[in-house]
Amino acid sequence: MPxxxxxxxxxxxxxxxxxxxxxxxxxxxxxxxITIGEFEALRLADFEGLSQRDxxxxxxxxxxxxxxxxxxxRHKVASGLVQGYILRIEGGQYRLSDGTGILECLDCGASxxxxxxxxxxxxxxxxIRLRWLRWEKGKRPGDKK
Numbered sequence: 001m002p003x004x005x006x007x008x009x010x011x012x013x014x015x016x017x018x019x020x021x022x023x024x025x026x027x028x029x030x031x032x033x034i035t036i037g038e039f040e041a042l043r044l045a046d047f048e049g050l051s052q053r054d055x056x057x058x059x060x061x062x063x064x065x066x067x068x069x070x071x072x073x074r075h076k077v078a079s080g081l082v083q084g085y086i087l088r089i090e091g092g093q094y095r096l097s098d099g100t101g102i103l104e105c106l107d108c109g110a111s112x113x114x115x116x117x118x119x120x121x122x123x124x125x126x127x128i129r130l131r132w133l134r135w136e137k138g139k140r141p142g143d144k145k
Contacts, residue, residue, distance in 0.1 A: 006060070006061060006093070007093045007094050007095045008036075008037035008040060008059045008060070008061055008069070008092070008093060008094045008095075009058065009059050009060040009061075009094070009095060009097055010036055010037065010040045010059070010094045010095065010096055010097065011040065011043075011058075011096075011097050012096070012097075013036060013096070014036075014039055014089050016089075017088065017089045017090055018086060018087070018088050018089070019080075019086070019087040020086040020087070021084045021086075024084070026086065029084065029085060029086050030083075030085045030086070031085060031086040031087075031088055032076050032079060032080045032085045032086070032087055032088070033076075033088050033089075033090065033091065034073060034076050034077070034087055034088065034089045035089075035090070035091050035092030035094075036089065036090065036091065036092045036094045037059070037069055037092045037093065037094050038069055038070075038072055038073035038076065038092070039073065039089045040059060040094070041055065041059070041066060041069045041070040041073050042070065042073045042074070042077070044058055044059070045070050052066050052067055052070070055070075103130045103131070104130065104131055105122035105124065105125060105127050105129065105130055106127070106129040106130065106131055107122065107125055107127040107129055108122060108124050108125040108127065110122055110123070110124040110125070112130060
């Protein structure tokens with residue numbers, strides 16, 4: 001059985017999460033998904049200019065894992081630009097370095113108490129199937145008030 005993936009440490013989420021070619025309706029374009037971890041790898045290596053060793057330390061992953069994540073991100077961005085696809089940045093296994101965000105249980109929908117020692121299991125049902133949310137329920141863009 002493979003071990004669980006570690007959550008990548010991310011400094012901040014992107015301000016813009018979708019890039020698309022101008023003048024072409026969205027329904028006519030294919031889409032490529034770039035995870036938040038891949039975006040962070042691109043930001044650290046290509047925008048900030050950090051070495052792979054320093055960037056992997058910042059994300060709290062190994063250097064070989066960082067290399068794999070960065071290569072995947074670069075390939076997706078290049079494919080999107082060359083082939084004219086929509087680039088969507090979202091999802092993946094990550095946590096924000098400032099501790100913000102909310103963990104939600106995928107099995108029962110409960111929010112995980114971020115002040116507890118054990119943030120890897122749901123206190124309500126014991127599930128380990130958790131996902132990070134950017135916003136609290138009811139405060140997400142598009143939620144009805």
